[in-house]
Amino acid sequence: MLYLNPPYHIIEGVSLFSDHADPLQYYYLPLMPKLTAIEDKTTGQKIPQIQLIKYRGKAGNGGFLNFDVNIGIEEEALEKIRQKLKQVANLSQTPRLAPVPLVDGTVRLLLLGKQTGDTSNPSSSPQFVLKIDQAAKPSLYGSNQAAFSVALDQYGVTVMEKALQGEMSPIGIVYSLDYLALRPAYSVKLSVDWDRVQKHLDEHFGIDALFVSIDIDKAVDELIESRVIVIEADTFVPEGEDESAVLGRRDQAVNEVRDMITDAFFKPSIDPVKEEKDGWDKALYVADRVSRIATTGGWSSGGTFSYKKLDYTRIDRKSLDVNISERTTVKRSIYPQGHLSGLTRTIAQQGLDLKNFILSVDLDDPWFERRRLAVISRGNFEEDSISSINVRLNYGSSPTNVLLESSNARTQLDWASIVNNSVMQRDITTQYKVTFKGIDGNERPIAVESTPTIFDGDSLEINPRELYSLVHIPIVALSFPWDRYPQVEVHLKYTDEKNGIRMDDSFLLDQSHSEQTWKMFVRDPQQTQFQYKLIYRAANNRDIETPFLDGIDERITLRDPRPNKRSLTIASSLDWNLVDRAFVDLTYDDAKNDVIVEQSFEFNKEDSGSKTFKVDLVNSDYRTIAYQVTLLFKGGRTLEIPPSVTNDRRIILRTDMQGHRIITVQPKKTDFAAKRLAEIQVELNYEDEDNGLSFSDLFTFESNNDRATFEFDYSDQQKTAYRYRITYRYLNGLSRSIDWMTTNTDLLLLPVA
CATH class of the missing domain: 2.60.40 (Immunoglobulin-like)
Known part of the structure; x- marks a missing residue:
């Protein structure tokens, strides 16, 4: 197997690696790639496998560069390398050469500023290289051939045509090849001066004495420190790699070497005097002893020993000299790379014509199009x-x-x-x-x-939108009172009979779904008018429904249908030592607009805070709220305040409350000018001498649009009538009065005469 152990030889541009077992076996790998050349069997010429195709036409201008490369070496060159290697390595026989066995690898191309894997970047400036096509991996056997095809723009073709005629082409090839090899992992060496060791142990131990392993370790450590025993442990794994397994095996080898020393001079014994005490309370030695037993299996890691007297001058010392080493298989990468040589020299050497490697193509042939x-x-x-x-x-x-x-x-x-x-x-x-x-x-x-x-x-x-359009009509609720109208129905219509469109859709909005979009299908862009209707589903079941309205904008916005508000605050000023409970019944009744709101509040000592009565107004001018107060005293007495009305913002609850009336005063709908009338003056008066109540007011009206209110308190529901007197003043300066009249109406209409 390939062995990563110096010396490394580089001969004729080829890296050479030795074998771990066979001294005559070597592995080779060229340092630089080259163009593949195929021999012509007829002429014997070696034809470089490269071609530049340049084209032009209506479809565009550009070209393609196709070529093959490899990192192989010819047999003639290998023979020359064998002979040189035999000399430099001092080999007795001619070495054998084999390619480096590869397990994986890649190859990439660098050309005119681009490389394998680059994506095209559209630009108006010249790109030179448009695209690189290749296999990600070379053949990984033989000469590791790789094929490339490069798309060029017209500028890239021009550059390549000139560059191929130079000594060095701009074609850069970078291989990345992975292979397996052996390398040293660690080495443990033992060197002993046996005379000095025996002398030292004779001085410290007796033949009949018993010793524990800790005493022996101490003696051995002293011999190591004095360099009588030399233990060398070398690790060849670089820091940062996964060296834990290698380091564990190295430490095991070191412990085995130490056990050899112990076994050479001592033998295990059992203490005959007392039960064995091993000193495991010394934490520093516990881990080391346990580790030795686990890794070496030697008895010297613990127990009791006796010294055996031996004369090592009579024993072959080499039998105890130790050298333990390990080699591991690693995966390494090598990167042969370089620029390919130009075609000029190769073509000249082979007697070839450069025109045979550059092909011109005209794309414009109508018959083939x-x-x-x-x-x-x-x-x-x-x-x-x-x-x-x-x-x-x-x-x-x-x-x-x-x-x-x-x-x-x-x-x-x-x-x-x-x-x-x-x-x-x-x-x-x-x-x-x-x-x-x-x-x-x-x-x-x-x-x-x-x-x-x-x-x-x-x-x-x-x-498709050339035939129709989808008009998006967003339906959006803005600051909508979902508490009063939990749901809103939106009904939409769009009709275009000419184009067969009769859309009728509806949406239901609530607080969780406050936005919707209606897609209105339109074929006639001049006809986009649609209609919509809103139904506000009220929490009090008094729904509000609008008629169908024309959509003016391409948007429907939902707002509060009753934006005008009327609120009345009821505050307590009651003495809760006297009053047990108080009830307030309130009513807002706008009969003309079909709006009626009723609510009741209860006050007591524990719940005496202010309360608010709220109304959504249709007629913002009508703000009158009717109320009645009932007081329950602790003695059991009940007091009902007469029915009252108010236009104020608040009511103060008191035990001395009176009933309250509001009289609306206005002229009848008669034109003042037609009656030559300048103004109408009316005096109003309410008196209840028994209860000490007296209220008066005076109003002047200059048109039939004027309004006024006369307010007064009362205690007796049987005494609610009031008096009024009218005075007419004319444009000619004359005036006319009508004597006092009594009435009990809430709306006093003044005749215009």
Whole structure:
């Protein structure tokens, strides 16, 4: 097996490695690759295996460089190497040579700034090398031949044509070859001065005395320190490699050498005096002793020993000199590399013509040309729910159908060219049909078809959106009160009878799904008007439904259908030492807009915090809230505050609360100018002498659009009537008054007279 052990020889550019067992066996590997040359059996010339093809034509300009390389060596050269190796290695016989046995390897090409594995980078500047085609690995036997094919642009062809005529070509080849070899792993050597060892042990041990292994180890360590016993352990594994197994075997060999010394001068015994004590409490020796027993199996690792007196001057000392070593198999790589030589010298030596290696090609021959057409779908099959696109093409008298699907969105077609007057006919009649999937035929067409067209290009792009469009209508909720309207139904319609479109879709939005998109199928771009209706599903079951509205923008935004709010805060100022509980019943009733909201609150000592009554307003001008307060005292007495209304923002609960009324005052819908009326003045008064209540107010109205409110408190539900008096002032300066009148209405309409 190949042995990584110096000396290494390099002869005639070839690396040579020795064998681990056979001194006459060597392995060779050339340092540089070369062009493959094949012998012409007729002429005897060696033809380099390289060819440069350059082409030009309408399809483009460029070329291809094809060549074979190897790292083999001819038999004549091998014989010369054998003779030189015999001399430099001082061999008695002619050595045998064999190629380095390879287990794996790769080869790559470096050419004009590119190398194997580089991807093309489209650019307007010259690329020189467009693509490199090759096998990733050489043959890995024989001469390790590798074949290359390189695509060049027109600039790369020009450079290569000139460069091949030089002494060195720009073609760089780099091999990376893996092989297995033996190398030293470790070496353990023992060298003993036996006279000094025996003398030292005679002085320290008696023949009849018993000793434990620790005493022997101490004596041996002293001999090692004084260089009487020399143990050398060398490791050849580089740091960083997986050397744990090698180091373990090296340490085992060292322990075996130490056991040899112990076995040479001592023999195991049993202490006859007492039960054996082994001193394992000394932690430093425990691990070493156990390790020795496990690795060497020798009894010198523990127990009791007696010294045996021997005269080693009479024993062949070589029998105890030890040299333990190990060699391991490793995987190594070697990298033969270099630039190939130019063709000038090779061609001159073989008497060849350079023109035979450079081939010029004109691509433009109409008869050989084929009418090629790439059919490419630009449709979004998933987005548009397209099942397939059936493309019908007719070139001359050769009709062809192509079915494009999501898994096959493009295809390449070609026909034998039709040539007229040395010019290829290019016109192709095209037509396509788009078929949809998962479509309700009652709402929209399941297929649309284009009109026939003439196409003379090379790439036919099919864009289905030329026949229709999908208008995306986003439905988005912005700051929407999902707590009041947990769900919103959106109904959408789009109709185009001429094109057979009658779309009717609906979406259900909630807080988790607050956005949707409606895809509106449109064939007439001038007709994109759609209608939508919203149904707000309220938490209190008082749903709000809009009529169908025209979509002005290509977007539907959901907002609060009742953006105007009315809130009333109820705060307690009750003495909870007197009052046990308080109830407040509130009602907002907008009968004209069918809005009624009712809610009740309870207050007590434990729950006396303020509470809020909220209403969504349709009529932002109508803000009146009716309420009634009931107080339960701790003595069992109940007090009901008379029904009240308020336009304020808050109510304060007190034990002395009164009922509260609000009277809306406004003129009737009569034109003041028609009556020559300048203004109307009204005085209002409420009195309850028994309860000490008196309220008065005065309002002036200058048009029938003016409004006013008269508010007063009352204690007795039987005394809620109030009085009013009207004074009319005319444009001529005259005035007229109507005497006091009594009424109990909540809406006081003033006659215009």
